[in-house]
Amino acid sequence: MPDLKTLVIDDEQLICWSFQQNLGKRGHKVYTASSAEEGLNIFKKVLPDIVFLDNKLPHMQGLELIELLKNINEDVYIVFMSAYGSVETAVKAVKSGAYDYINKPFDFEEIYVVLDKIIQKIKCRNEVQLLRRNRSEHLVFKHIIGQSTEMKNILNMAEVISRSQATTVLLLGESGTGKDLLARAIHNESLRNTKPFVTINCASLPETLLESELFGHEKGAFTDAHRQKKGLFEIADGGTVFLDEIGETSLAVQVKLLNIIENRVFRRVGGTVDINIDIRIIAATNQDLQELIHLKKFREDLFYRLKVFQLTLPPLREHREDIPLLIKFFIENFNNQFRKSIKGITPAAEMILMQYDWPGNVRELRNVVERAVLLESGEYLQAVHFPVEIRKQDQPLDTKNINTWFEIPDEGFSLYELEKEIIKQTLFKTKNNQTKAAKMMGISRDALRYKIKKYRI
Known part of the structure; x- marks a missing residue:
């Protein structure tokens, strides 16, 4: 301590x-x-x-x-x-x-x-x-699932940051992409890992309570301040403070945050004494901070002090190749939690999950797999247990005007090469217009992009 x-x-x-x-x-x-x-x-x-x-x-x-x-x-x-x-x-x-x-x-x-x-x-x-405030396991980088180029680059940079002397990190990305997990891993892999990791969601508290939580308060600072209270910054001295949804903070709080970052000093609410601290601040948001700056809702100087090291986590639809790994991980996790023995997922069900756009990202995928594991009575997850908004995309393509006859050669064929050739011919026919090609094949554009990357077309 x-x-x-x-x-x-x-x-x-x-x-x-x-x-x-x-x-x-x-x-x-x-x-x-x-x-x-x-x-x-x-x-x-x-x-x-x-x-x-x-x-x-x-x-x-x-x-x-x-x-x-x-x-x-x-x-x-x-x-x-x-x-x-x-x-x-x-x-x-x-x-x-x-x-x-x-x-x-x-x-x-x-x-x-x-x-x-x-x-x-x-x-x-x-x-x-x-x-x-913090009941999570000792999460480190190897626990974060992702073999795609995008995720590997993110984790490599996060590892460099964790072992550096950087005192501010900014994590950007849509809701559900895992910003909180990455923040915890950065702390746990750093030299600060024996010190506290404290987290607060800036959107969950009104401004007056947020100030009290972050900076603490003196006795009598406001009506209900019956005793002195240490804030999260003081408690976290030597460790890391994770400020989730930093874009929701008021301009008044932002001024105090800037002072902490620049001078490593703050005062409790109602206090007159400067308190020195040594902390790393990891801030995260799913908002466009530059747009908030334009709207005069976020301080430009604070933005540039936070983004000394900036990591942007990609939405799940942009690294679909990680979906099978995540499904496997979640099945194993929920098997242990619910005492089930699901062996995997059917190819048809997996394809539906691969083609879905996942607006809720990894968090939404986790919830879908949890639901399916709970409902499944067989050995493999079936698509019937997916929510209707995910299943409805799996509609059969109208083939009344398509010659679907294909004679299988005696020596057999490679399904891998066949799908690759179909995609190449469709792209050639549409002059590499991915939107038109995806529509012709009855799949989403993101699913086509995944296959193009998979087959290296």
Whole structure:
């Protein structure tokens, strides 16, 4: 986890110096104050994770300061220290909000024991917050299905990006093309993979809630802000934030995002303290951001800061050769999930799926296969279990004016070569007009493009 910020408030300079020396060796950033007033000011500026607080301070006792600190940040861990300890004082300190109590003089081994417990609690708290948002498996590039040239190029570039120091990535593509999966794989294959991956759909929240989710808020920042809350950027420090549907953010939020990208600093809603972070931002959208810029709905400077590395995921209709691989993968997946034993899909059913245009892309294909696996009682998926809008394209071609007689030679023939020759002759007849050729053969233009690529015509 990122280095912890620790504040020591004690009027004994030797104590403060000892904390700096000993905790500094353990990677803590240690701040010190010799009075309650100075400590309160530093606390507001740096928002430490842990405070070691002495009770006997000039002008104010440590017990009084505990409540002030907890009002600013309810999540801070306060370790109360006193050379005049009693059970009554310890109870008061804990009731006021202190996490633990240590008597002076102390040995730093005691301090380390307390620190280790606090660190574990902070880790657990952050993990719980992240698990609520992120329950997906450890996805890496080899889990993304695709052997087409288009997908191979995308994955090769994504691999380069993941291992680079790039702090911004922009993913473009239609809904259902797998932008969220690619974002997760980029994080998991990067040097940041031991740090958090947090995701938020910018279209799912109103502007006020989106700001609070991303940047956090201070207590009293708005009507329902009853306590301080860390935002996703702060939680993700050292890791990756995935902003899905970035095109839906308001211009006000875009200004703050630009500041984070350029300066690596932000403020909580209602806050006055700058918080430094180290994150990679992966933004995604299915919208035309340049069109939004033209309409004054998206900042041009933010667009160019995001698109340092830009990847455009192709729609499924443009890499149909991956459809059989995806079908096979989904069948295996749903066999395990539903305890089925489907062996595959019939050639006729597969051809229907190959010719469909898939406006919902891979997500729609996944849903269609899931439905078919659930309904199928045999060993192979049948077209009858596909939705009607997919099946209706499989209409027989009107052949009343076509001589369909074909005499099979005794030595047999290659169906592969026959289909290839039919396509070549049809293209020749239509002077390479793919739209006319597809219409003549009773298939979609995208299906013809797939076959042209398949047969290398």
